[in-house]
Amino acid sequence: MQRQRTEPKPVDELRPRVRSRLDDTPEVLLCLDFDGTLAPIVDDPGEAAPTERVEDALDEIAAEPEVTTAIVSGRALADVRERVDGPRIYAGNHGIELERGGSVAVHPIARKRAARIDEVCEALRVALDPVPNARVENKRLTATVHFRSVPEPARPQVERLTRETVARFGGDGLELSDGKAILEIGPAIDWGKGNAVELLVADRDDGTLPVYVGDDVTDESAFRAVEPDGIGIRVGDDAPTAASGRVRSPEGVAELLEWLATDGLERVRAGPNGPP
Numbered sequence: 001m002q003r004q005r006t007e008p009k010p011v012d013e014l015r016p017r018v019r020s021r022l023d024d025t026p027e028v029l030l031c032l033d034f035d036g037t038l039a040p041i042v043d044d045p046g047e048a049a050p051t052e053r054v055e056d057a058l059d060e061i062a063a064e065p066e067v068t069t070a071i072v073s074g075r076a077l078a079d080v081r082e083r084v085d086g087p088r089i090y091a092g093n094h095g096i097e098l099e100r101g102g103s104v105a106v107h108p109i110a111r112k113r114a115a116r117i118d119e120v121c122e123a124l125r126v127a128l129d130p131v132p133n134a135r136v137e138n139k140r141l142t143a144t145v146h147f148r149s150v151p152e153p154a155r156p157q158v159e160r161l162t163r164e165t166v167a168r169f170g171g172d173g174l175e176l177s178d179g180k181a182i183l184e185i186g187p188a189i190d191w192g193k194g195n196a197v198e199l200l201v202a203d204r205d206d207g208t209l210p211v212y213v214g215d216d217v218t219d220e221s222a223f224r225a226v227e228p229d230g231i232g233i234r235v236g237d238d239a240p241t242a243a244s245g246r247v248r249s250p251e252g253v254a255e256l257l258e259w260l261a262t263d264g265l266e267r268v269r270a271g272p273n274g275p276p
């Protein structure tokens with residue numbers, strides 16, 4: 001049964017459940033979003049990077065044989081791969097491209113619509129040129145219009161111009177969605193991060209504990225994919241979510257990864273007869 005959106009508990013309050021799930025599992029599938037989760041949100045998307053503490057914690061946990069780490073990002077796969085090193089699996093463009101076992105799979109419809117994404121990006125660059133600080137990020141299979149640094153009064157104009165341009169060049173083939181101070185443009189397909197996470201879960205042995213950590217709207221489908229047997233952790237406030245737990249910031253994510261790499265994995269190794 002899928003978990004409905006409710007207020008997530010601070011991760012410390014969730015610890016007894018996490019401990020008991022770790023006692024019962026031989027392996028953890030740890031899926032991590034990038035922006036807002038491993039990397040603090042910044043004005044310039046080109047400048048986003050994990051904190052040093054996150055990097056160290058991730059290096060430590062990615063080296064453990066009981067853990068398979070995956071990055072599941074809205075960024076292009078090649079982009080996020082350059083920003084974070086170590087995990088075994090990478091999903092980019094909200095799960096549309098998935099690299100595992102040395103090969104990259106791309107959703108076939110998204111691949112066919114890539115030329116339209118390119119056209120839309122060209123047209124948006126022209127349309128949004130007069131708007132101060134509006135940015136267009138062409139991610140080949142999807143695109144993002146950024147308005148974080150656009151002055152408040154000009155933001156409705158960004159939305160209107162983006163909607164008009166996508167309708168004109170994308171037709172029924174492309175759709176728009178929201179994010180944190182962004183508009184995402186992607187192929188109109190029923191596929192998202194949750195589907196990619198389901199594939200990763202299906203690859204692992206039965207009994208593997210899936211954990212997903214993320215901060216934004218597209219992470220909700222991934223929380224639904226792991227909950228309630230696995231564990232979803234939302235980065236942010238206590239707004240309703242399909243994740244059962246929360247941490248406040250990438251700093252909280254680093255703390256969680258550090259705990260998982262030490263006390264958490266001790267429990268996995270000890271099994272059901274380990275410490276209470």
Ligand SMILES: O=P(O)(O)OC[C@H]1O[C@H](O[C@H]2O[C@H](CO)[C@@H](O)[C@H](O)[C@H]2O)[C@H](O)[C@@H](O)[C@@H]1O
Pocket residue numbers: 033034035036037040041042043044045046048072073074075076137139144146148179180181182184216218
């Ligand atoms: O799924 P994610 O890895 O979290 O990617 C979601 C989007 O993240 C990026 O945008 C966000 O982060 C930027 C840098 O901090 C920030 O400026 C922007 O306002 C945020 O929405 C990325 O640029 C997008 O392509 C991703 O879709």
